[in-house]
Amino acid sequence: MRVWLKRIAVTASLGLVIASGATYFVSNTASKAIPRSKALNGATQSSGGDTNILLLGLDSRRDNNGNNLPRKLLDIMHVGSSSSIGGYNTNTMILIHIPAGGKKAVAVSIPRDDYVQVPGLGGHKIKEAYGLAKYYAELKLIKAGVPNPLREQQSREAGRTATIQTITQLLGVPIDHFAEVNLVGFYDLATALGGVQVCLNHAVNDKQYSGAVFPAGLQTITGADALKFVRQRHGLPNGDLDRTHRQQAFITGVITKFRTQGIFGDIGKISALLNVAKKDVVIDQGWDVLGFLPQAKALTGGHITFHTTPILKYGMINGQSVNEIDPVAVKAFVQNLFYPKVGATPAPTDTTTAKKINFSAQANGKAVEGNGIPCVN
Secondary structure, eight states: OHHHHHHHHHHHHHHHHHHHHHHHHHHHHHHHHSOEEOTTTTOOOOOTTOEEEEEEEEEOSBOTTSOBOOHHHHHHHTOOOTTTSOOOEEEEEEEEEEOGGGOOEEEEEOOTTBEEEETTTEEEEGGGHHHHHHHHHHHHHHHTTOOTTHHHHHHHHHHHHHHHHHHHHHHOSOOOEEEEEOHHHHHHHHHHTTOEEEEESSOEEETTTTOEEEOSEEEEEOTHHHHHHHHOOTTSTTTHHHHHHHHHHHHHHHHHHHHHHTGGGOHHHHHHHHHHHHHHEEEETTOOHHHHHHHHHHHTTTOEEEEEOOOOEEEEETTEEEEEOOHHHHHHHHHHHHSOOTTOOOOOOGGGSOSSOOOOTGGGSOBOTTTOOBEEO
């Protein structure tokens, strides 16, 4: 019996070592294959051990090399083609602040229609900074005779740089890392995870636009439904602002999945997620993905709250519907969230910034009992 117990113990130990080594090998190999960007080179970095990570969701019907996404995939996702619905808008912009010392992280979403000053390009909706900078950079590259896919890659770098500069200027805080996810990334992420839980206050039926058709209550969405969920804005009380809450709710669902399903200990799921990243994600050149895993595990423990930057009102500028904002108030809001002073009044909840517009995902409905999934419109 002792001999067999010893053999079992040795076998189990070897299994753990092999599994750990295999996980590291998969993670290390795949993380090096994730496309990298130089858009943050030379940018000011956080001090004192804090980390600010920008998540960008790019609404483009093209892959990272500028090729059209397959028609079959576009049909499944219920989105138009690159020719019918063009542009490189950043429809998702979320900055996550991870304080040093394991304190609770906070994330702030920037509504895509906020009217801001884009460095060197003047006043525009913030979502347009990427596409405008890319367009002007591409004109120069075409004139210089630079072919694709190099032209696509270099012009996208101009788009990323402009977006990062615009957000840094608006929020007044440094950006240490960023991850850009293309349109199909939501589809692939939900598929790789085997579904993500979300909750709706009311049933929705938006067949004409996003394709979102969901019942009320807690539910698991996969594949194309994930993209439909985060894209819907028609038929929602607050339009784009409710879409922002959907994005926050989806990320909360992803975090919950990591926390409850032991994703970090599953080599198959880690490998699948890294394969998604290789295809659908671009990250900054200096981001050590393996070194970030301990922080990622802490985030998936539920130690994060979501907020949305305040707006003053809806308006019309140059014939466009925009969110009019007070840049000074936006900076103060983010500073108070990210770097609260000892004894200072806590940052107000999103709902106090304007009486007529509901900015808070949590304010739209109580979290589902026991799992922390927020119910949203």
